[in-house]
Amino acid sequence: MTGKLITTGQIFIPNFNIELTLYGGQAFNWIKIDNKHFGVFQDKVIKVIYEDPILYWYSSKPIEEHIILEYFDYFTDYHDIYRNILQDKSLSKLQHTYSGIRILKQDLWQAIVSFVISQNNNIPKIKTSLEKLAKLNNRIIKFENQSFYAFPTIEELLKKSEQELQACSLGYRSKYLYSVTQSVAQTKLLHRTDINAKTLRQYLLDMHGIGEKVADCILVYGYGVRNIAPIDIWVRRGAIETFNISPKSSYKQIQHYLVSRFGEYTAYAAQVIFESFRLKLKQKTT
DNA sequence: AACCAGGTACTAA
DNA sequence: TTAGTACATGGT
Numbered sequence: 001m002t003g004k005l006i007t008t009g010q011i012f013i014p015n016f017n018i019e020l021t022l023y024g025g026q027a028f029n030w031i032k033i034d035n036k037h038f039g040v041f042q043d044k045v046i047k048v049i050y051e052d053p054i055l056y057w058y059s060s061k062p063i064e065e066h067i068i069l070e071y072f073d074y075f076t077d078y079h080d081i082y083r084n085i086l087q088d089k090s091l092s093k094l095q096h097t098y099s100g101i102r103i104l105k106q107d108l109w110q111a112i113v114s115f116v117i118s119q120n121n122n123i124p125k126i127k128t129s130l131e132k133l134a135k136l137n138n139r140i141i142k143f144e145n146q147s148f149y150a151f152p153t154i155e156e157l158l159k160k161s162e163q164e165l166q167a168c169s170l171g172y173r174s175k176y177l178y179s180v181t182q183s184v185a186q187t188k189l190l191h192r193t194d195i196n197a198k199t200l201r202q203y204l205l206d207m208h209g210i211g212e213k214v215a216d217c218i219l220v221y222g223y224g225v226r227n228i229a230p231i232d233i234w235v236r237r238g239a240i241e242t243f244n245i246s247p248k249s250s251y252k253q254i255q256h257y258l259v260s261r262f263g264e265y266t267a268y269a270a271q272v273i274f275e276s277f278r279l280k281l282k283q284k285t286t
Numbered sequence: 287a288a289c290c291a292g293g294t295a296c297t298a299a
Numbered sequence: 300t301t302a303g304t305a306c307a308t309g310g311t
């Protein structure tokens with residue numbers, strides 16, 4: 001299916017919390033300049049401006065509108081989602097201001113690279129590392145008087161040595177990224193359509209440097225899975241406090257609990273928990 | 287100067 | 300299965 005290639009469009013998305021969605025830790029490829037948001041998508045740069053309820057977008061190169069719509073999860077009924085998860089008494093006690101968060105559907109490869117780097121790391125530094133990684137290939141995209149660097153393809157990354165990766169401030173994660181890149185190429189994960197989420201998760205877990213949390217991030221943010229959630233430190237703390245579950249619970253136990261409580265909406269509920277607790281701490285320290 | 291960041295691999299019990 | 304620890308790097 002190929003649609004018409006266009007460079008600009010408008011999308012109707014009422015009540016969209018664009019700040020938390022783009023900068024809350026599910027994606028690392030956006031920067032904000034004034035009221036405009038610029039994001040690198042493979043070899044393109046997209047600019048978006050949100051004026052409730054319209055999202056205006058502009059691309060540096062012609063692109064199918066469908067790709068943009070998918071990315072912003074346009075075909076999902078968010079009104080229905082938040083109506084559902086906010087029926088939960090405990091969850092609804094958290095900040096309702098987070099009810100405009102959407103879950104982006106990112107490029108699978110970009111998600112794999114991003115979340116391998118994200119482990120035991122902070123958001124600003126993750127972004128810096130990804131930028132340095134992009135600069136290795138020096139594919140510059142000029143757009144609106146600014147220069148951006150295209151996200152490295154797997155073919156490009158395969159050519160890089162572990163030392164070159166390490167120079168991107170990846171720390172000990174450089175060997176993980178190096179190894180994961182090889183594994184993704186060998187398994188041809190990016191080109192397979194015969195694979196379901198459960199199988200993909202197992203492939204990812206078999207890679208050196210990907211554990212449960214990163215695998216689940218890749219599934220949720222890069223593969224469109226919504227009926228599970230990555231359990232990071234904030235979701236863990238949040239779930240323990242919000243639902244009064246044992247602090248000793250394992251990763252799998254917390255995830256099962258959330259799935260049993262929120263079902264097909266688990267990822268959305270966890271996103272609200274994540275932002276709520278992450279920002280609560282930030283307010284304390286600043 | 288410790289402590290932390292959207293964890294994982296490894297070891298020992 | 301669970302508990303503890305090393306791991307690179309930069310910011311606070």
